[in-house]
Amino acid sequence: ACIVEDLYKSREPVLEMKAIYFMTPTAKCVEALIADFKPKPKYKAAYVYFTDYCPDELFNNMKLYCAKYIRVCKEINISFMPQEAQVFTCDNPEAFQSIYSPHCQDKKKKTLETLADQLVTLCATLDEYPGVRYKKDSNMVNAKTLAELVDNKLARHYEMDDSGKKKGKTQAQLLIVERGFDPVSPILHELTYQAMAYDLIDIQSDTYKYKSKDGAEKQALLNEDDMLWVKLRHKHIAEVSEQIPKMVKEISANKKQPDGKITISNLAQMMKKMPSFRKQLTEDLAVGLDVDGQKVKDPMRTLLPVLLHPYSTHDKIRAVLLYIFSLNGTTDENLSKLIQHVKIEDQREFILNWKELGVPIITSSSIFNRKPPRRDRSQEEKYNLSRWTPVIKDVMEDAVENKLDTREWPHQSECPAAWNGSGAVSARQKHKASAQDERRTGSRLIIFVIGGITYSEMRSAYEVTQAVKSCEVIIGSSHILTPTSLLDDIKVLSKGPMEVFTIDERSNA
Incomplete structure (x- = not known):
């Protein structure tokens, strides 16, 4: 025992x-x-x-x-948390405040040092010595600083142990980027199953609580051990709603799982309550195009129906933010009108504090920033209400296809030999599941987002891995975000200092 x-x-x-x-x-x-x-x-x-x-x-x-x-x-070098098969965190939500709050600047360096140590243990565990790159940003230097720290610590680690430099093995890539790189993905109403569940339902520690027919409270753990959850979590809610009744019948008929496991259908029913027109309007703002592919000429006209409807304050703030992000900033006068309209005069921090992440909020009307071009995914769209693709997925595909611009994504140390995902084919080319064995001996692309990752970004890692012949994409961050948790974190950035979290202060044993 x-x-x-x-x-x-x-x-x-x-x-x-x-x-x-x-x-x-x-x-x-x-x-x-x-x-x-x-x-x-x-x-x-x-x-x-x-x-x-x-x-x-x-x-x-x-x-x-x-x-x-x-x-x-x-x-044993595991000062990180493997959350899923291709997702890890540093179990450090407090890093967001330490890095982005103007009141915690004295703690930023120590927090970035801790994250660097944790990333090195991840690489050591994966037996990788990656080439480190970061997203260059004229306003923010956290990605560059973290890249330098990781690169130096990796060099010191592999001075003593060169197992990560095996002959014939393609060097992995580690890309470091800040949360402000894509502010849309964490705010948008996502319609894939896992992202939607964590957005709309209070799921704590991956545990979903519900009441059975007899009124007894039950709970289900949504993790890698639940094969039904793993099979459905990245699918669109429309597909899940279709498939669940059939799967529940099969499971019940085969008696493969106890009834307590069949909680996914209950979860899906709860998520059908969201009005579809709100989803479409926020999708139009995020993508900048309507369902017919036409450019949204007047984002304000798209926004007003959301603001006039009695939605929650959080939902209205999300809509206002998507409007601002779609324009890459708005005027102070325009923002004041929006804040009055939503009646959040005493909660302006929800919107204004995004500037701490390097996201343009207040901009002169004459110098709105140009948004970088996105990949054309019109042929991939299956649902009108799910047209947004996280920006990090573009980055993953560009990295695998060796198309990342070195001016935007500089190499931290010397530029490695041309990296092509160890024979990776185009990220658009579908490949059979048997490629999984090939990926184990192929190359790895590791993405680290400073300031939290979203469930849609996690899904992107799986999608690109499935599409590529021999490259495994792993994504991680200090923690996993939900729209609500991120907005709450954004709001308190302008508040007083918080305790910094470091490996030394953790009490877990």
């Missing part, structure tokens, strides 16, 4: 048992370990596994006080 206990809690001695310690290399954790063996041992022996590099000082303390009890002591 195996017992899992908290390192910091008081525990009874079990002298006949050996203990496995899985912990971060902090002074607090090491002190707790030493206390288990000094003055008297609680266990027969200790097998110690650190999630990251352990400083010499902590090693020496362990050696001094409990060396004779330690059978194994290893650093």
Whole structure:
């Protein structure tokens, strides 16, 4: 039998048992370990596994006080969270404030250092020594700073271990970009299943709570172990609504899963309540074209029906933001009128604070910024209400096809040999699922977004991977965003300082 206990809690001695310690290399954790063996041992022996590099000082303390009890002591380099098969986070939502709040500038450097350390452990775990590139931005330097830190730390790591530079192996690419690079994706009403669920329903820690027919409260975990969820999460809600009744019948007939697992249909029913015309209007603002492919000439006319309808304040703020993003900024006078219309005079921060992310909000009417061109996806569109594609998907496809402009995406160190995704075909060319085995030995493209990723961006990593012959796309960030959580984070950017989060201060053991 195996017992899992908290390192910091008081525990009874079990002298006949050996203990496995899985912990971060902090002074607090090491002190707790030493206390288990000094003055008297609680266990027969200790097998110690650190999630990251352990400083010499902590090693020496362990050696001094409990060396004779330690059978194994290893650093396993996993100071990141694998959220899904192709998604990771640094489990650090607080990084958003530390990096973007003007009140936390003294903490920014330490936070970026921590993120860099975590990215290096990710690369070490994947056995990759990637070429590092970043999105150049005249207003923001966080991506450049993080790229420098990661590149230097990778060089130091692989001075001691050159396993990431295997002969015949295509070098991976790591692209670093800031959240302000694409402000539309986290604000838009997404209509694919996973993104829509996390937008409309209060799902905490990937757990969906609901009531059964008899009124009892139940919960379902939405993760990689639920094959039905994995199969449906990236599909459009219209497809999910069609497929679920059939799948539920099959599952019930085959008795492959208990009834408690069939919660996906309940979840889908809840998401049908959103009025379709609101979805279409916000989609028109995001794409800049209507359903017929015609340019939206007067975005304000598109916006007004949303503002006049009794939607929630958050939904109206999202619509106003999409309007501003569609113009790449608006005049102070125009913004004041919009804020009065939505009646959020005391909550202007929801909109104004986007400037801290380098997103143009107030712009002179004569110098509206030109928006960069997007890929033509008119042939790919299946639904009128899902015409927006996250900008990061364009970047993924350009990177795989070796089309990224080096002026916009500079190489942090020396430019590597021409990277083509290890024989990757065009990202538009569909490929059979059997390519999965090929990808394992092929190349990797790692994307890191400073300031959070959206569920639609996560989906993009899977879509590009499926379309490419031999390149796996992995995406990560400090944390995963929902529209509500991002707006709440944006609002408090202008508030006072918050505690910075670093690896050293984490209490998990």
